[in-house]
Amino acid sequence: MALTLSKNQTISLEKTAGTGLSKISLGLGWDAAKSGFFGKLLGSGGEIDLDASCILLDSELKAIDLVWFRQLKSNDGSIQHSGDNRTGEGDGDDETIKVDLQRLPEAVKHLVFTVNSFTGQTFEKVENAYCRIVNASNNSELARYNLSERGGHTGIVMASLSRESSGWEFKAIGVTTNGRTVDDLVSLAVQAVR
Numbered sequence: 001m002a003l004t005l006s007k008n009q010t011i012s013l014e015k016t017a018g019t020g021l022s023k024i025s026l027g028l029g030w031d032a033a034k035s036g037f038f039g040k041l042l043g044s045g046g047e048i049d050l051d052a053s054c055i056l057l058d059s060e061l062k063a064i065d066l067v068w069f070r071q072l073k074s075n076d077g078s079i080q081h082s083g084d085n086r087t088g089e090g091d092g093d094d095e096t097i098k099v100d101l102q103r104l105p106e107a108v109k110h111l112v113f114t115v116n117s118f119t120g121q122t123f124e125k126v127e128n129a130y131c132r133i134v135n136a137s138n139n140s141e142l143a144r145y146n147l148s149e150r151g152g153h154t155g156i157v158m159a160s161l162s163r164e165s166s167g168w169e170f171k172a173i174g175v176t177t178n179g180r181t182v183d184d185l186v187s188l189a190v191q192a193v194r
Contacts (some may be wrong), residue, residue, distance in 0.1 A: 005172035013133065014167035016142045021103050021168060023136035025094030026113050026159075028052040030129040030147075045186035046135045047120045048126055052095040053182035054079055058109040061190045064108060067097060067184045069118075078103035086171075098136065099161070102166065110162045114190040115147070118177050123150050123176070131158045133170055145172040155179040157192045 005009055032048045044061055054069035056079070065074050082096040094154040099111065113131060117123070129147035134140065144158055153176040157166045161172045173192045 003143045005013070005143055005170075007145075007172055007174040010169050010171040011143055012164075012167055013142055013161075015175050017135050017140075017164060021059050021137075023098065024142070024161075024173070025096050025098045025134045025136050025170075026052070026054070026161075027132045027134060028095045028097075028113075028115055028158075029093050029132075030126050033125050033127045048121055049084075049117065050115050050129070051084065051096070051118050052081070052097055052131075053114045053116070053185070054081075054097050054099075055112040055182060055186055055189045056113065057112060057190065057193065058107050059109040061110070061193060063186050063190075064105075066182050066186075067088055070172050076103065076105055078105070081091075093132075102157050110160055110193050112160045112173075113158045113194060114155060114182055114185045114189060116181060116185060118180050120154055122152045122154055122181060123156070125145075126150065126151060133159075133161075140184065143172075145174070147174065149174055149176050151176065153178055155185050156184060157189050160189075160193050162193070180183070 056065040069078045072081040078100045080098045108140040123183050133142045155177045157175040
């Protein structure tokens with residue numbers, strides 16, 4: 001059974017999975033907020049283009065690599081992005097980042113997952129946003145973090161996955177910021193992992 005995390009809550013993914021993990025995926029989903037009476041009546045709030053990204057950090061919190069809509073695969077091939085979803089329409093995950101934990105280079109200590117609005121739309125126009133970690137071997141959801149931070153920001157440092165001696169730990173972060181691309185969020189991501 002998946003755990004729904006609160007901001008700043010950390011869990012051991014190995015303990016939650018009940019076994020060693022080899023592959024996981026991070027799913028991001030969202031809906032456009034229904035605006036006004038007619039928007040609610042017609043069920044349309046417009047299109048929202050959010051982008052999920054992954055920042056790979058070493059033990060000194062230096063960025064090693066970035067995976068995002070302009071670079072869909074990490075340099076070593078261990079992380080793969082599903083591609084850019086420009087609307088958020090439909091059920092389920094809108095964007096997915098798959099991680100092969102066994103192929104991840106030993107130098108990678110932290111994976112920081114971010115979401116930002118490339119078009120500059122604020123999170124006032126977003127609802128039902130979440131991120132979730134799924135065990136790829138059996139497609140079971142391990143943890144979910146509902147992004148309730150609505151407001152005038154254009155980016156969120158969502159969560160981190162950190163390599164610890166006991167295995168991988170997942171932390172819900174939820175720090176809001178402004179930025180159109182993952183490049184704009186790297187320094188805040190580093191601060192959030194400290």
